[in-house]
Amino acid sequence: xxxxxxxxxxxxxxxxxxxxxxxxxxxxxxxxxxxxxxxxxxxxxxxxxxxxxxxxxxxxxxxxxxxxxxxxxxxxxxxxxxxxxxxxxxxxxxxxxxxxxxxxxxxxxxxxxxxxxxxxxxxxxxxxxxxxxxxxxxxxxxxxxxxxxxxxxxxxxxxxxxxxxxxxxxxxxxxxxxxxxxxxxxxxxxxxxxxxxxxxxxxxxxxxxxxxxxxxxxxxxxxxxxxxxxxxxxxxxxxxxxxxxxxxxx
Amino acid sequence: xxxxxxxxxxxxxxxxxxxxxxxxxxxxxxxxxxxxxxxxxxxxxxxxxxxxxxxxxxxxxxxxxxxxxxxxxxxxxxxxxxxxxxxxxxxxxxxxxxxxxxxxxxxxxxxxxxxxxxxxxxxxxxxxxxxxxxxxxxxxxxxxxxxxxxxxxxxxxxxxxxxxxxxxxxxxxxxxxxxxxxxxxxxxxxxxxxxxxxxxxxx
Numbered sequence: 001x002x003x004x005x006x007x008x009x010x011x012x013x014x015x016x017x018x019x020x021x022x023x024x025x026x027x028x029x030x031x032x033x034x035x036x037x038x039x040x041x042x043x044x045x046x047x048x049x050x051x052x053x054x055x056x057x058x059x060x061x062x063x064x065x066x067x068x069x070x071x072x073x074x075x076x077x078x079x080x081x082x083x084x085x086x087x088x089x090x091x092x093x094x095x096x097x098x099x100x101x102x103x104x105x106x107x108x109x110x111x112x113x114x115x116x117x118x119x120x121x122x123x124x125x126x127x128x129x130x131x132x133x134x135x136x137x138x139x140x141x142x143x144x145x146x147x148x149x150x151x152x153x154x155x156x157x158x159x160x161x162x163x164x165x166x167x168x169x170x171x172x173x174x175x176x177x178x179x180x181x182x183x184x185x186x187x188x189x190x191x192x193x194x195x196x197x198x199x200x201x202x203x204x205x206x207x208x209x210x211x212x213x214x215x216x217x218x219x220x221x222x223x224x225x226x227x228x229x230x231x232x233x234x235x236x237x238x239x240x241x242x243x244x245x246x247x248x249x250x
Numbered sequence: 251x252x253x254x255x256x257x258x259x260x261x262x263x264x265x266x267x268x269x270x271x272x273x274x275x276x277x278x279x280x281x282x283x284x285x286x287x288x289x290x291x292x293x294x295x296x297x298x299x300x301x302x303x304x305x306x307x308x309x310x311x312x313x314x315x316x317x318x319x320x321x322x323x324x325x326x327x328x329x330x331x332x333x334x335x336x337x338x339x340x341x342x343x344x345x346x347x348x349x350x351x352x353x354x355x356x357x358x359x360x361x362x363x364x365x366x367x368x369x370x371x372x373x374x375x376x377x378x379x380x381x382x383x384x385x386x387x388x389x390x391x392x393x394x395x396x397x398x399x400x401x402x403x404x405x406x407x408x409x410x411x412x413x414x415x416x417x418x419x420x421x422x423x424x425x426x427x428x429x430x431x432x433x434x435x436x437x438x439x440x441x442x443x444x445x446x447x448x449x450x451x452x453x
Contacts, residue, residue: 059259059261061255066276067259068335069335070334070335094278098259102258110254115450116437118432118436219398223291223398226290226291229290230290236289239290243285243287244284
């Protein structure tokens with residue numbers, strides 16, 4: 001199945017339930033930024049996810065102690081048999097430093113999913129994505145899926161990062177992505193600088209009339225981005241948000 | 251329980267035995283207060299705020315902000331548990347018991363839908379709302395409830411996962427049958443008892 005057919009096949013949500021806990025195998029690790037890595041995980045009981053959904057990850061110590069967290073899937077459901085989780089290292093975290101420091105290719109990890117079915121893309125068109133920092137991860141699943149299966153859907157990404165070295169998926173951001181650097185822009189940068197603002201959001205929104213917006217980032221980022229979308233005339237029921245915090249940055 | 255061990259994982263964020271006993275399965279202790287909302291944060295001015303009890307009741311009830319402020323106010327020390335895995339232990343809210351709000355309504359149904367400014371809904375059995383288990387709160391840790399946490403008023407049902415504690419609550423609609431609310435339609439458990447780890451539909 002490709003693109004639209006796959007998304008059609010994934011609905012209605014009423015018939016879909018998440019999978020059971022399963023042991024996946026890490027097949028590839030890519031360092032994205034000094035704090036962020038992407039992990040390709042092959043799953044024995046894989047099922048297609050909707051772009052935007054997440055998996056739960058569970059770590060178990062030898063004495064039975066466990067820690068669980070949720071991570072967004074970054075890959076398209078067209079990647080059969082596997083998912084990609086992009087994990088931002090939080091210094092005071094327990095699961096993200098484990099992935100950053102310990103996990104190597106060939107390791108096994110216990111996961112369960114896919115979950116959540118509100119912050120998901122079901123083929124609505126057009127689409128405006130706004131991500132701050134690692135909030136870009138679930139948006140990347142949407143962007144990748146559109147590029148591979150539904151290239152005719154008008155879609156733009158506004159992506160706010162602190163510096164050039166914080167850009168996740170830097171090799172994959174094309175003309176459909178508008179970057180802004182909140183701290184240091186790279187030398188020769190002629191694009192937007194500073195936090196996302198009214199003209200930036202309104203400009204992109206006006207090129208996508210009637211868009212459904214997906215906003216993901218820290219709480220402060222999502223608050224300000226969703227307010228700018230409302231100011232730009234996007235109806236509240238067309239704005240879907242996903243926040244992480246309280247320590248999220250950008 | 252599976253025999254799977256995560257290679258090289260020892261656990262660095264273990265909590266003390268006393269706190270660990272207060273953590274439901276799969277939860278970790280968070281000292282901050284994360285915000286989770288499906289859409290933009292609504293702005294609800296207190297001069298137009300209303301709280302209503304309606305649906306299958308003999309007597310509909312409605313309060314303005316001022317009238318609500320005159321109801322018996324309690325401080326509620328509690329632990330809260332979010333389905334996204336964090337728990338906040340030893341926090342406190344201030345507000346009015348749902349027992350007080352339902353006292354004169356005369357209920358004709360055993361279920362309720364809490365509904366909010368902004369369109370959010372969540373369903374609860376009346377049994378989970380009465381008996382000193384649920385409140386409509388306007389304060390957190392002695393301060394007015396911040397807007398991003400549901401201010402001016404949110405439902406507080408600490409014995410269930412926190413999505414049941416509807417932010418920006420404006421009404422409880424009593425029903426003679428159960429019906430899923432927003433997250434309950436979107437893959438999350440109908441009741442959401444953290445101690446039974448009822449996170450998702452299949453749990």
